[in-house]
Amino acid sequence: MNIRPLGDRVVIKRVEAEETTKSGIVLPGASKEKPQEAEVIAVGPGGVVDGKEIKMEVKVGDRVLFSKYSGNEIKFEGEELIILRQNDILAVIEK
Template sequence: MKLVPLADRVVLKQLEAEETTKSGIILTSSAQEKPQEAEIVAVGPGGVIDGKEVKMHVEVGQKVIYSRYAGSEVKLDGQEYIVVRQNDILAIVED
């Protein structure tokens, strides 16, 4: 199956949470903070939303930082995804 977002929505695959701190302390799964960094796996077409033209500024494969409580979590074929609006994406992470 494949997720195809509509309008200004973007499908994100969350990156793995850090299992150790920078000082070497191992974190249990309950103590790990939900990461806000994800990879884009699908992008909607944009279009007219609430009477305004919305152009998509992100592409599949980019790594992004998104708002902590944004979007809807979806599970498909055993994989977890987050569907967010483009304006919930705060930044693109460049190497």
């Protein structure tokens, strides 16, 4: 995949939603909430954005949690991706 975000933007791909709840109840497709967990696909260079020096703190392959209504959803080469600013990422998941 060749996509390179600009500035402090990050391209992420949502992880698959759970099919069952922790108690074992199977969820139909319409009942599933979109997950807020994603994998980082591409990272912009950072630099000076709006007069502030931005250091990119995420890297390709990181799993992150992001704000529910942030970013722009796009389709690129048949995949659903989200492009958002680094400050819309709430946390990096470390395993």
